[in-house]
Amino acid sequence: MSADEIKHAGLNLQHADPMTHEKAGAGIFGFWVFLMSDAVLFALLFATYGVMLRGTAGGPVPHEVYEMKSAFIETLILLASSFTFGLASLAMKYEHKQHQLQAWLGVTLLLGLLFIGWEFHDFASMAAKGEVPSRSGYLSAFFALVSTHLLHVTAGCIWAVVMIAKIRTFGLDARVKINVLRLGLFWHFLDIIWVGIFSVVYLQGLA
Amino acid sequence: MDQQHAYRRQLRTYAIGFVSALVLTCAAFATVRFHLAPPQTAIGIVFALGLVQIVVHFRFFLHIDLERSARDDLQLILFSTLITLLMVGGTLVILANLHHRMM
């Protein structure tokens, strides 16, 4: 049972010698610290959004700008991708089968790309209506917050591609495993940020 | 055999997390979509559901809980929450006050 005990948050490495555990501990903990720093960055973008909500400058206001259907679908896509990443982690931990891990990573990647595409589509239709960041402080804050999240998702997708390449190159060595765990933390973290975005930005705006 | 058992247990964790997150999301969207409450209350409900969902994500996807030995991470998250609340709360209070007095 002790080998199964969670030594650090996320998924435990299995059959690893204590030394690897120790290094994994520092690597994962360091990444947690980075995520918290990133969380503060997002928190301040949220706060700025809250402040700038009043700065519509006679331009569009939130409930004219947002579309509920779009936001809902994006939410579902991202949530599903979080689940598929979970399946990828489990494949890595229990199956020792690279192709299954790769397959779930691939599905997650596709969902991520779908999310990016959908948001670009949203932004494009907003721009067509003249709802661009230069129109007002409120729209600036909206675009800054949501695009920062979008950039993070994009980075996550690139990382996933690199990850798959690494699995193909090295197989599942300790460093690859730690890296998959880190990518997992990152991916789930972005989903949490999105929960904040659909609650604070979209639903508050539409309520 | 033990492996198989552990695998199923963890798979179940993810599934529970996924389903509860899904339910919470739908509840939040439904509240606003079908005007189940007056706007201010609806916003309150949405924020509350959002907070619960964040806890669900932490618990089932990131495996942060009270019992296991992930205490370092939990402390880190709680401290970050404190700092975040100070910063966000402070920002909103100060700038709302300035807005109120200057506009």
Place this chain on the structure above:
Amino acid sequence: MVHGAWFWLLGRIDLDSFAFVRAWREPSLDRLIAAGAAAMVVLGAIAAFAIITRMRKWRYLWENWFTSLDHKKIGILYIALSGVMLTRAVIEAVLMRMQQAVAVNQPGIVKPEHFGELFSTHGSIMIFFMAMPFLIGLINYVMPLQIGARDVAFPLLNSVSLWMTVGGAVLMMASLVIGKFSTGGWSGYPPYTEMAFNSGVGPDYWIWAVTLSSLGTMMTGINFAVTIYKSRAPGMHLFRMPLFCWTSLCVSILMIFAMPPLTVATALLALDRYLDFHFFTNDLGGNMMNYANLFWLFGHPEVYILILPAFGVYSEVISTFSSKRLYGYRSLVYATMAIAVLSFTVWLHHFFTMGQNADINAFFGVATMTIGIPTGVKVYDWILTMYRGRVRFTVPMLFSIAFIVTFVIGGMSGIMLAVPPLDYVVHNTLFLVAHFHNMLIPGLLYGMIAGYQFWFPKAFGFRLDERWGRIAFGCWVSGFYLAFMPLYVLGAMGMPRRMAGVFQSEYLPWLLVAAVGGFLVLAGLVALFVQLWVSIRRREEASVPVGDPWDARSLEWGIAAPPPEYNFAHIPDIETRDPFYAAKEHGTAYDPPRHYDDIEMPKNSKVGPLLGIAGAACAFGLVWYIWWLAAAAFVAIWGVVIARSFVRDIYKTIPAAEVAREHQRWLSQVAAARGIPRELETTPANQGLAEGAAA
């Protein structure tokens, strides 16, 4: 068409961008000074390049220093960078003091625009490129040794942080030669720094230099925090760590949480300037007050990032040179933590006058005064550590004592400023300038100098010259009082800060005194360089190879000076606080370990310097609108990062036999050395072995 191609290739750069060309076309005193500064940068760079090439040291530098992941070397490079930047910023300070002294009812020597650049670069450099590298360098060198680690948790990240900071510093230096720096002060408040009022490159230089430095700092914070959490030697509980490690831990936590607000503030300002967003503009719903809020959410914790490491240094220095255990260790730890948390609750006192209501001001005023309590606890603890100790007045100790006195004065004026009504009166006057220099010079710079003098023998194996150290001390302290006490008076008389000239003749005597003080401070800096020069020349007679010149207490003194790459031949087991001192008392300090093991250390890596170059290039491209350069450098950054993640051969093994050989050679040096009593520590008799330990 030609213009289009030119812009595509070189962006906004034209002939008038160069300080030399501007001085050639209109040779006024102001422009000649600017050209002189640019010449110093260019000639300095050429001279350094020529000397290194002539001595054929490029390969040596690249292989042994620039690509090294050794935390000790990275620390030393940080401090070297800090020394260069300190020199520039002190010269600027003297220039500003001269300007104000001669510009009473006169035009003075520099134009207002140039004066604006001077105070902006002076502030930005002192904070981001002098203070931060200095304290990060010191922590880098000392902290892993004190907790019994072989390196920091992420050695490569450490190197990347260093080179990002260097990239930012290069940008600061480039702004002297090409283009002009911001005139918006170190805090860069919009809307003044927005496109509408400042469409030149100045604010962009500021934004990207600061961004590079803050990214590096955030990564450093993560690195140090994880190191302290995860890499301590067995038995080194948190409450057995030296106080310097505690302050390092709190500082790294502050870095982790305080850097994001700065990143957000500068990034949003950049969006405003580059992509026509409206966060802080006057029109279309912008809200410049949010910038002040975001900036000081960073800015206040930053103050404690600057001051806490110095508190750590003083704790070590005072305890060592009083030959006593640190008084009130636990209270010092809790005070440090209290300061770290409270520092997030006081940011509004930087803008009491912005217009929020009295209740909010009162809350933040009280919170600000609260910080005085843990700080007071610390001051008493240090005094009580000295009480009944056998205090030796060495150079680090002199700086520590000067700190206590001076810092308390600065703290008093801080409590005055924490009262909102009083702050309304002296806001934006020289009173404030006097206050924060009064906090930061003793609370940061003296501490860094004390730490540098204290640990220098550990890093290089020989002591610094005592006489020149005392001369430097005399200049720094008297210079400080002469330069800044008059500013309190001037502030109370109503003189605003950042004035290129004034029309009140009654200010003149005070400004003259302050200018004299400025020159004395410069003399102090020169004395430090002379001290270094003299010490290097006399290094044979001042050498302390055994490594414990001050009869000190913590782990780092129990190894050779300079320490081997892997720090400890054998990672010690810790059973108490001040483990090395305890070992000396038991006579076990220099016992050989039972066996030696192979040691795994990180290999050198080019990634750090490459990312630094690419980061600086990207920033330079953004400043001047050279889009191809910015894009290429950006891609290069991520290309390098991804390529590096495919490298597997990153460790080298130092065989046990080699470790044993080196360690035994040092042990024989220990056996051959003669232990000396504490009174002789500043004489050539000091070989780094304390009398008690030798017995």
